Amino acid sequence: MQKRLSVQGYVEGILSGNRVILSRAITLIESQLSQDKILASQVLESILPFSGKAIRIGITGVPGVGKSTFIEAFGKFLTSQGKKVAVLAIDPSSQKSKGSILGDKTRMEQLAHDPLAYIRPSPAGAFLGGVANRTRETMLICEAAGFDVIIIETVGVGQSETFVRGMVDFFLLLMLAGAGDELQGLKKGIMEMADTIAITKADSDNLPKAKLARAEYENAIHLFPPEESGWYARVMTCSALENAGIAEIWDLVEQHKQLLQKNGFFEKNRQNQNLEWMQNSIQQTLGEHFYNHPKVQERLKNLQKDVISGKILPHHAAFELLSIYIK
Amino acid sequence: MQKRLSVQGYVEGILSGNRVILSRAITLIESQLSQDKILASQVLESILPFSGKAIRIGITGVPGVGKSTFIEAFGKFLTSQGKKVAVLAIDPSSQKSKGSILGDKTRMEQLAHDPLAYIRPSPAGAFLGGVANRTRETMLICEAAGFDVIIIETVGVGQSETFVRGMVDFFLLLMLAGAGDELQGLKKGIMEMADTIAITKADSDNLPKAKLARAEYENAIHLFPPEESGWYARVMTCSALENAGIAEIWDLVEQHKQLLQKNGFFEKNRQNQNLEWMQNSIQQTLGEHFYNHPKVQERLKNLQKDVISGKILPHHAAFELLSIYIK
Numbered sequence: 001m002q003k004r005l006s007v008q009g010y011v012e013g014i015l016s017g018n019r020v021i022l023s024r025a026i027t028l029i030e031s032q033l034s035q036d037k038i039l040a041s042q043v044l045e046s047i048l049p050f051s052g053k054a055i056r057i058g059i060t061g062v063p064g065v066g067k068s069t070f071i072e073a074f075g076k077f078l079t080s081q082g083k084k085v086a087v088l089a090i091d092p093s094s095q096k097s098k099g100s101i102l103g104d105k106t107r108m109e110q111l112a113h114d115p116l117a118y119i120r121p122s123p124a125g126a127f128l129g130g131v132a133n134r135t136r137e138t139m140l141i142c143e144a145a146g147f148d149v150i151i152i153e154t155v156g157v158g159q160s161e162t163f164v165r166g167m168v169d170f171f172l173l174l175m176l177a178g179a180g181d182e183l184q185g186l187k188k189g190i191m192e193m194a195d196t197i198a199i200t201k202a203d204s205d206n207l208p209k210a211k212l213a214r215a216e217y218e219n220a221i222h223l224f225p226p227e228e229s230g231w232y233a234r235v236m237t238c239s240a241l242e243n244a245g246i247a248e249i250w251d252l253v254e255q256h257k258q259l260l261q262k263n264g265f266f267e268k269n270r271q272n273q274n275l276e277w278m279q280n281s282i283q284q285t286l287g288e289h290f291y292n293h294p295k296v297q298e299r300l301k302n303l304q305k306d307v308i309s310g311k312i313l314p315h316h317a318a319f320e321l322l323s324i325y326i327k
Numbered sequence: 328m329q330k331r332l333s334v335q336g337y338v339e340g341i342l343s344g345n346r347v348i349l350s351r352a353i354t355l356i357e358s359q360l361s362q363d364k365i366l367a368s369q370v371l372e373s374i375l376p377f378s379g380k381a382i383r384i385g386i387t388g389v390p391g392v393g394k395s396t397f398i399e400a401f402g403k404f405l406t407s408q409g410k411k412v413a414v415l416a417i418d419p420s421s422q423k424s425k426g427s428i429l430g431d432k433t434r435m436e437q438l439a440h441d442p443l444a445y446i447r448p449s450p451a452g453a454f455l456g457g458v459a460n461r462t463r464e465t466m467l468i469c470e471a472a473g474f475d476v477i478i479i480e481t482v483g484v485g486q487s488e489t490f491v492r493g494m495v496d497f498f499l500l501l502m503l504a505g506a507g508d509e510l511q512g513l514k515k516g517i518m519e520m521a522d523t524i525a526i527t528k529a530d531s532d533n534l535p536k537a538k539l540a541r542a543e544y545e546n547a548i549h550l551f552p553p554e555e556s557g558w559y560a561r562v563m564t565c566s567a568l569e570n571a572g573i574a575e576i577w578d579l580v581e582q583h584k585q586l587l588q589k590n591g592f593f594e595k596n597r598q599n600q601n602l603e604w605m606q607n608s609i610q611q612t613l614g615e616h617f618y619n620h621p622k623v624q625e626r627l628k629n630l631q632k633d634v635i636s637g638k639i640l641p642h643h644a645a646f647e648l649l650s651i652y653i654k
Binding site for chain 2 (some may be wrong): 044278
């Protein structure tokens with residue numbers, strides 16, 4: 001194992017924008033060793049006052065929608081404007097394979113070699129909630145290291161996009177033209193959560209289809225309940241290949257930020273996200289503690305069967321387990 | 328306080344469809360007294376094998392959409408076909424007022440006097456989760472009492488409709504014609520959760536507007552991710568005043584049931600709901616136990632402030648509270 005730095009060593013390295021130390025700090029955050037966890041906590045508390053200045057963008061969509069290609073084009077556009085961009089990922093599939101698919105540097109080769117960009121693959125881990133925590137912390141460290149835009153990427157098919165929605169300022173849903181098979185697997189409710197929907201691959205033969213889709217989604221979206229903030233979702237088309245629509249999507253991110261900063265919802269949203277982060281951490285850790293209890297585990301298996309088959313009231317099964325847990 | 332019956336007294340009364348005993352059993356379920364809770368548990372376990380035969384329908388919509396009027400017309404239609412109908416409610420507003428607004432019998436006067444119908448106001452309670460549990464249990468008792476259709480009513484503005492979605496076979500969203508102010512407050516994501524959307528008050532001057540809204544929502548809905556079950560949401564218009572569209576909505580409920588019973592999703596959905604009910608009960612009770620811990624409460628107030636102001640990492644605040652809790 002690599003030698004650890006002192007808290008000060010990490011903090012100074014991060015604040016000076018040293019990429020090597022940034023990467024080592026993130027590795028520290030991802031470590032499961034208890035002494036690393038203590039060290040990581042101290043580093044995080046020290047950089048906390050320097051975090052929060054970036055704009056945080058969540059990007060989601062089903063596999064095949066062209067997320068990496070879009071993020072590469074979007075990232076290159078931002079770095080061409082002198083902005084420093086960090087790309088992080090929450091990848092539920094990496095939970096199983098213990099390796100990362102999303103955030104893999106080879107997928108975004110141009111952006112990976114851009115000195116203004118930083119790409120970090122998804123951390124592996126058994127619990128999606130734990131992975132999400134580490135991604136949040138990595139985001140804060142990247143902010144302290146001076147990145148202007150943090151992009152958090154995930155797939156819109158499970159639970160991970162809910163975590164991402166809860167840690168970003170702006171949520172972008174990428175979709176393919178034509179409603180049908182490509183919607184299969186997309187999480188229900190996610191369309192109504194998007195601040196903007198972008199129809200990808202709007203180029204050559206696909207362009208008319210993409211324009212039609214845009215019009216259809218625009219019609220659909222004005223039927224959705226509006227955001228409390230006064231923002232209403234937009235639908236765009238884009239082509240990473242032809243570099244079309246990319247600047248326009250960034251423009252929406254900035255419009256959104258301006259509106260929400262003006263009416264206070266930007267700050268309010270971040271405050272709520274912090275509170276929810278605390279509540280979710282509590283809930284998750286309590287749950288882990290409960291389900292890891294040996295006697296709970298022993299009884300749970302049979303109770304689950306009885307609950308599924310309707311032999312026992314789920315509420316009563318819960319109470320039986322809780323009485324085992326609380327002793 | 329009214330004298331309690333024996334377990335057998337309640338069970339026999341419920342199974343024979345005795346309304347007075349049914350009502351007393353529900354009051355028992357809603358009681359907060361610990362000896363009542365034990366008795367209620369025994370009654371529930373005894374009737375459990377006789378539950379599950381009704382079709383369970385959740386109905387939601389913002390205040391003003393005409394929920395009671397619709398449910399009265401819908402319920403009368405069902406009783407006219409010889410079906411026994413129970414109407415229950417989960418009303419978040421009753422948490423505060425300790426009284427019920429939804430489910431109030433005076434709102435559905437005709438249905439309330441129908442010998443085939445049974446209307447039960449929403450139970451009061453401090454925790455929405457607890458109220459939801461009691462509504463689930465009431466639903467099971469009504470099924471054991473021989474009701475063919477259980478309607479669970481709620482408002483689509485908060486958290487209660489998520490609970491209702493988790494306990495029914497079919498979820499109906501009532502909406503007013505014309506997208507605009509009346510959407511304000513409708514929960515984000517709820518449109519994508521509906522098995523059917525019905526545009527209410529489709530009569531006289533409002534009819535053209537309602538028809539237009541139906542066409543718009545139909546276009547919008549085919550852009551949504553499809554249900555795993557193969558069901559796709561429908562949009563209907565209806566008028567409780569003119570009794571129009573009511574039979575058609577019931578027809579959809581039956582079509583939905585047939586499809587899902589055929590492909591196994593009907594049973595699978597109920598099994599998943601039971602498992603989730605158990606998990607939610609565990610989560611909720613663990614959470615209550617945690618947040619009611621005197622030392623946790625003492626520390627929580629200041630930590631929350633620090634979390635909101637960004638002085639402390641939410642994750643770390645959670646750990647501090649958990650270490651207080653677990654000692």
